[in-house]
Amino acid sequence: MANNADQQLIQQTLNGDSRAFAQLVEKYQEYVFTIVIRMLKVREEAEEVAQDIFIKVYESLSSFKGESKFSTWLYRIAYRKALDQIRKNKNRVQAFELMEELTEDKHVLASNPSEVMEEQERNQRIKQCIHQLGHTEAALITFFYFDELSIKEIASITELSEDNVKVKLHRSRKKLYDLMKRQAVLSENLRNHGQTI
Amino acid sequence: MDKLSSREEEQLKKAVQKVGLEKPSMEFTANVMTALERKMVRHIKPAPLLSKKGWSVIILVFVVCCSLIYFYPKEGIELFDQVRQFRLGFARNIFEGVQISRTMVFAISLLGLFLLQLPFLMQLVNKQRTVE
Structure with missing residues (x-):
């Protein structure tokens, strides 16, 4: 359609x-x-x-x-x-500027106690975790979760073999999971969504 | 490296999808369309009034006519006769009594040179426009 x-x-x-x-x-x-x-x-x-x-x-x-x-x-x-x-x-300066931008955002958001702001802060922290991934890892995660593309389609987009995509995707997911765990994003997420899993 | 359990996998998926897609600026589509329009305008080449084929036909007809008149100047045929007379007298009569100063000669020469350069200059300007 x-x-x-x-x-x-x-x-x-x-x-x-x-x-x-x-x-x-x-x-x-x-x-x-x-x-x-x-x-x-x-x-x-x-x-x-x-x-x-x-x-x-x-x-x-x-x-x-x-x-x-x-x-x-x-x-x-x-x-x-x-x-x-x-x-x-x-240009490394841009990466540096980004880190500054993220840190500033974090401070602003963390200082607001409302529930909406808490939600935004959590989303911001998830974004920070995704930002910490390498460019290919971030792209794979985006293809896999946001547009729910198949391994075959991702392989076709990235011109990697399907096995390579599987391995990289597994590593990226594991890395992102660990980052989120460290940022305590998942524990809060569990509290909100754990019942449905 | 340990595999994520299905529970961990589900947590991760929910967390990532919760963030949603990133939104570009409000003018994004308008900016793309404006950039495209600009690009298309730049790619429009001025079309010549006469196509190559048209020019070829005109030149061919002209050459054929000149050749006919020059190689077959049959006497008794009025038109050809007149043309022949004109051709013979033209060079002799037209510049008779005409005096051209040296300045005028320079001016005509420079104008001729400029006209010769004109196509090259136009090509150069067009090239610069497409690079921009």
Whole structure:
């Protein structure tokens, strides 16, 4: 169903209807932005790269043959672009700025006692844990949990073998679990959701 | 490395999914569409008034006509005769009595040089525009 809707929007875009492409951007911008920001760790840079990704997608749309899902094809472009940016970007200052930003956020949020703020603080701590993963690990976690892609699809996006994806994903999950445990995110999570498990 | 138990796996999944997706700025789609429009405008090349094919046909017709007139100037055919007369008299008569100062010669030469350079300059400007 989603595939048909995407295919229709792609066809309309290829026929010159730019509004159809805007709909595709609206639909996938959060997924693409999440992948990129998890890999690059810097919001402003991630936004720029995400924009470049959609421009690249527009330019290459005629080469999309529909052999895979549009989302898989799009994520492959996003993953490669983010990797290219990481290779280009050797600036350590940005990583330092990010750590500062996260620490500042933590202080602000921790000082607010309300329940909503507590929830936000918990989410912020989970984000910090994801930020501490390497770029490939963060991308794998995002593909696996946010868009619930299969191992086969993740392998196709990252151009890794399925076995390699399985191993890396297992390690990433274990690492993230340990980080969250250390940040005491999971214990609170257990308190809230433990009954349903 | 120990495997996560299904309970730990479930905890992790819930915690990660709880965070949700990251949201780009509100103007994200508008920015992408503006960037695309700008890019498309930059890629529009000025179309020539006459296509290559059109120019070829015109040049071919011109060359054929000139050749016919030059190689077959049959006497008795009024048009060809007139053209032949004109051709013979043209070079002799047209510049008769015309005096051109040295400054004028320089000016004409420089204008000619400029006209020769014009296509190259236009190519250069177009290239610079596409790089921007």
